[in-house]
Amino acid sequence: MVPELVDKYIFLVQTFVEAGENGLTLEEVQARWEGRYGSAYPRRSFVNHRAAIEEVFGIAIVCDRSTNRYMIDRSESAVDKREATEYLINTFTVNSLLTLGKERLSGRVSVEDIPSGHQWLTSVMQAMLDNAVLTIDYKKYQSSQAQRRVIHPYAVKEFAKRWYIVAYSTEAEALRVFALDRVVALERSEEHFRMPKGFDVDTVFEGSYGIYLPEGQEPVLVKLRATEREAAYLQDLPLHPSQVLVKWEGEHAIFALRVIPNPNLVMELCKHGNRLEVLEPASLREEVANELKKAIELYEH
Numbered sequence: 001m002v003p004e005l006v007d008k009y010i011f012l013v014q015t016f017v018e019a020g021e022n023g024l025t026l027e028e029v030q031a032r033w034e035g036r037y038g039s040a041y042p043r044r045s046f047v048n049h050r051a052a053i054e055e056v057f058g059i060a061i062v063c064d065r066s067t068n069r070y071m072i073d074r075s076e077s078a079v080d081k082r083e084a085t086e087y088l089i090n091t092f093t094v095n096s097l098l099t100l101g102k103e104r105l106s107g108r109v110s111v112e113d114i115p116s117g118h119q120w121l122t123s124v125m126q127a128m129l130d131n132a133v134l135t136i137d138y139k140k141y142q143s144s145q146a147q148r149r150v151i152h153p154y155a156v157k158e159f160a161k162r163w164y165i166v167a168y169s170t171e172a173e174a175l176r177v178f179a180l181d182r183v184v185a186l187e188r189s190e191e192h193f194r195m196p197k198g199f200d201v202d203t204v205f206e207g208s209y210g211i212y213l214p215e216g217q218e219p220v221l222v223k224l225r226a227t228e229r230e231a232a233y234l235q236d237l238p239l240h241p242s243q244v245l246v247k248w249e250g251e252h253a254i255f256a257l258r259v260i261p262n263p264n265l266v267m268e269l270c271k272h273g274n275r276l277e278v279l280e281p282a283s284l285r286e287e288v289a290n291e292l293k294k295a296i297e298l299y300e301h
Contacts, residue, residue: 016072023071120180131192137185146184152193155201210264219258223279230275
């Protein structure tokens, strides 16, 4: 179930999305709030919630002083931020609706479960909101015992049905990524940290694929050849924000993207089988081919 505070943030975002460009007066917001939660909504609470929504979701609710109406910032940068956090908001929204309408929607809605999101995600987001230091017991797949880590939770990132914390590790004295479903215990401390000025998680990962930190590597030009059917899927759901359609060669499409090759990317390319071919760089083509050969060997023997 979505915790009460996060539910309220989502309610406000949804309310202003539905209001569109006309926005809402404070009185209209308060009326909708009272209709939903059955309690008064002081101006101070609205101010605090607006600040929290902008910090957590990157969505600014601004006021047009000429009309005293509030609305979501429609500037280009704000739109980009909303798109980047859309999945996060939708995940909470669907979860909330399923809880509220469990009996009426039973058997009619199917969603894939992300276990880590239920146990730790909202606690981490609240710590992010307060810039609170966290202590986690973290168990890697290759480890038999959990290790304690003190972290500054900068951001959360979802990838391949798993949630991750992007955090500064005091032990490593560097940025690290922790899978939430590998956290076996989490404790919030009274200590607080200061966010690095201008930190943006999308900027950190913009040249990478998945949850691998760049760590000094530079993106390379990757060219792919896709079947006509696969090309349609790739155009609807690009592999990477840098992906562009270069040209058509008969019934095949040539795509190009700039990205740092890593195991996440290799596995994604393998997943497409014979519907997608890596043309360059040669090193990535060879790596994908080797992984596919290993898979074939499992079935040949």
